[in-house]
Amino acid sequence: MSGAPWRKSMATCEDEADLVRAAQAGESVAFAEIVRRYQRGVYRVAYGLTRNASDADDVAQETFVRAYQAFGRFRAGEPLFPWLSRISTNLALSLFRRRRRRPETPLEPLVEAGRQWGVEDDPAEDVTARERARHLQAAFADLKPEHQVVLTLRVVEELSYEEIAGTLGVPAGTVMSRLSRARAELRSRLAARTGEEG
Amino acid sequence: MKHLSAEQLSARHDGELSGRRREAVDRHLAACTSCREALDRLSAEDAQLRPALTYDPGAAYFETFAARVEDRLRAAGLKGAQARLGSGGPLAWLRSPRRVAWAGAVAAVVAGAGIVTLTVRDMDRPGLRNEWTELRPAPSPPDRKATAPAVVNEKREDAPDDLRAGRPPARAAEGELDRAAPSEPEASAGYVSSSGERESPARSALETTNAPEAGGAPSPALSQQAAPGRLHKVRRTSAGEEVPVKSEEPRFASPPAAATPATGSPARAPRPSGAWPLEGHAQPTLEGASDRAAGARKPGELSLCGRVLDPAGRPVVGAQVALADNLRIATTDGQGGFCLTSPPGQHDLTVMAVGFYPTRQQVRVMGPSSETAVTLQPVSVLGQASGPLARTQSEVLRGPAQDREAGGVPGSANPAFSGLSESLRAAVQSAEQLSAVATALRSAAAFDGAAAAWERVSESVPPGPPRVAARFALASARYGAWVNGRSSSRERAARHALASFLEVAPPGRERAEARRWLKRLGR
Numbered sequence: 262m263s264g265a266p267w268r269k270s271m272a273t274c275e276d277e278a279d280l281v282r283a284a285q286a287g288e289s290v291a292f293a294e295i296v297r298r299y300q301r302g303v304y305r306v307a308y309g310l311t312r313n314a315s316d317a318d319d320v321a322q323e324t325f326v327r328a329y330q331a332f333g334r335f336r337a338g339e340p341l342f343p344w345l346s347r348i349s350t351n352l353a354l355s356l357f358r359r360r361r362r363r364p365e366t367p368l369e370p371l372v373e374a375g376r377q378w379g380v381e382d383d384p385a386e387d388v389t390a391r392e393r394a395r396h397l398q399a400a401f402a403d404l405k406p407e408h409q410v411v412l413t414l415r416v417v418e419e420l421s422y423e424e425i426a427g428t429l430g431v432p433a434g435t436v437m438s439r440l441s442r443a444r445a446e447l448r449s450r451l452a453a454r455t456g457e458e459g
Numbered sequence: 460m461k462h463l464s465a466e467q468l469s470a471r472h473d474g475e476l477s478g479r480r481r482e483a484v485d486r487h488l489a490a491c492t493s494c495r496e497a498l499d500r501l502s503a504e505d506a507q508l509r510p511a512l513t514y515d516p517g518a519a520y521f522e523t524f525a526a527r528v529e530d531r532l533r534a535a536g537l538k539g540a541q542a543r544l545g546s547g548g549p550l551a552w553l554r555s556p557r558r559v560a561w562a563g564a565v566a567a568v569v570a571g572a573g574i575v576t577l578t579v580r581d582m583d584r585p586g587l588r589n590e591w592t593e594l595r596p597a598p599s600p601p602d603r604k605a606t607a608p609a610v611v612n613e614k615r616e617d618a619p620d621d622l623r624a625g626r627p628p629a630r631a632a633e634g635e636l637d638r639a640a641p642s643e644p645e646a647s648a649g650y651v652s653s654s655g656e657r658e659s660p661a662r663s664a665l666e667t668t669n670a671p672e673a674g675g676a677p678s679p680a681l682s683q684q685a686a687p688g689r690l691h692k693v694r695r696t697s698a699g700e701e702v703p704v705k706s707e708e709p710r711f712a713s714p715p716a717a718a719t720p721a722t723g724s725p726a727r728a729p730r731p732s733g734a735w736p737l738e739g740h741a742q743p744t745l746e747g748a749s750d751r752a753a754g755a756r757k758p759g760e761l762s763l764c765g766r767v768l769d770p771a772g773r774p775v776v777g778a779q780v781a782l783a784d785n786l787r788i789a790t791t792d793g794q795g796g797f798c799l800t801s802p803p804g805q806h807d808l809t810v811m812a813v814g815f816y817p818t819r820q821q822v823r824v825m826g827p828s829s830e831t832a833v834t835l836q837p838v839s840v841l842g843q844a845s846g847p848l849a850r851t852q853s854e855v856l857r858g859p860a861q862d863r864e865a866g867g868v869p870g871s872a873n874p875a876f877s878g879l880s881e882s883l884r885a886a887v888q889s890a891e892q893l894s895a896v897a898t899a900l901r902s903a904a905a906f907d908g909a910a911a912a913w914e915r916v917s918e919s920v921p922p923g924p925p926r927v928a929a930r931f932a933l934a935s936a937r938y939g940a941w942v943n944g945r946s947s948s949r950e951r952a953a954r955h956a957l958a959s960f961l962e963v964a965p966p967g968r969e970r971a972e973a974r975r976w977l978k979r980l981g982r
Binding site: 289293296297300301304305308309312314317318321322323325326329330393394397398401412413415416417421422437438440441442444445447448 | 473528
């Protein structure tokens, strides 16, 4: 995955600041542009943390609703995406916690979800790879929420440590140690799963 | 030789080491096979994890995303976002098994016209939203300040955290998660913490769609919530009373057996105005009767009762009946009957139901009770040969005099849309409904809502005739908004929409019409 798309707009940071100011001034066109610019990134974060198309949709949309509501207090010139992904992350985590109180809903079958959107299932994908992906997803789901978060932001969204730190409001050093732990944890959980079931 | 730590490897893998630390790590890597292998393993693991955590819902999803966000914003009662983002997304809540009702962009109608034009359809239509609708005064900002301070538990593992705990967060911008300060609910409704269970906010983020009002719209705001728990619809009357809108009953005409058209002499009910293009093909049947007045009425108010029938004389259940000029609203019951109260005098009665064209007629309310009957013309199945909706709209723009001669079968949809997928057809249909509503109400806000719906449609339909037709419908809705409520932003939007239509428009009547509109905008 070559560079998260939002980085492109980071390059035109001035443009983004203008956009933010316009949106803050009530230009809904500007806010719509912000939504369009970051919808994919926000969705990726939301999906990484929920691994369920429906929840991801909910979280991603709600992220922008919250962002809109709090937008007046966003500082123009700050990078927007970490802020948005923080909102997403918080929403996903709160969903996660709510779910944990209740019985876990099964993961939405990806194939079905793909069909729903008219995305063809990849016929080349072989069974073992799918099996492994399933184990990996399950192992990932076992991780502590903050480990899921750092991994998603890093691996899926390819944020820098500093950006992740900004997103989570923790020091960059914490991101470094947490990521390392998250990876180790994932590795051992995956091994446990494939050892048990494989 | 001491091997690299997991943290060093992880940071090196992420390209997050610099300067001397990186040099040291690289020196070690050059000499140590096992650490190099560990580094490679990290790459492989990331490469495997990425697809497991990624899902692309497809371009269509993102095309309508902003519109759906705007729906939610509108649902939250926020002002300011309605102008351009679009509304009522056809792709939302796709997975939901609940019964479907749509009211998406009708919010704009309500805002503009002050009446409920809520249509409810009790059948599963996978392409449409599923939501809970409520007409109520704008919510006052709930006091959530006390909700819960962010509690951050970062003890267990992150040593650097402890060292830096005294420092402020890296960025304590508003709306972000502060480590100790109470957070505003909107932006950080959940809290990042290393222990999911220990923190306090019981309020879950996604449950609080109804956010504090940003602008405080004084008029009743239609709030649609994706509240999973609320499966029923509630309408708030102008008196502030909540009326559940049942959705268990069929919303369409009941079997003929149930149809006993009201009898009586045409007495107090006035003649139909006949000026409304959408009813031009069959004059509403007016059947006077009396003694059906019901409901509590305010002092000085009279009751107006009636029935809504389809052309076969069967009752239309769940139709929305409204007196636009004084905000009286009713929903027809199982027999198609309704009663509402009104000050005496002449009023415009608007009737709307999904599957039918909206109808408006003048009624005179006098005596202790008045009765009227309204016959709705069904919107016929999409894909028939004549009478594209866009023309309906332009008929109105040309004026009532020409409407009658315009002919055409009401409700026959534009054949350009016939080849679309089911969900797109549903989106087209709801956009058509909104256009029809806007046309009936001549409300700029309603046209805005319709335009938003068409915008989504035109973004989603394939190129060719469907896109041309959608762009024309969009352009005429934008133009209609401008005609009925001139403003520079509407002018801009209309100009833009007309230009996009003209980009793709083949020669013909619609093209000529669009050019004419464009000229009129220029004046």
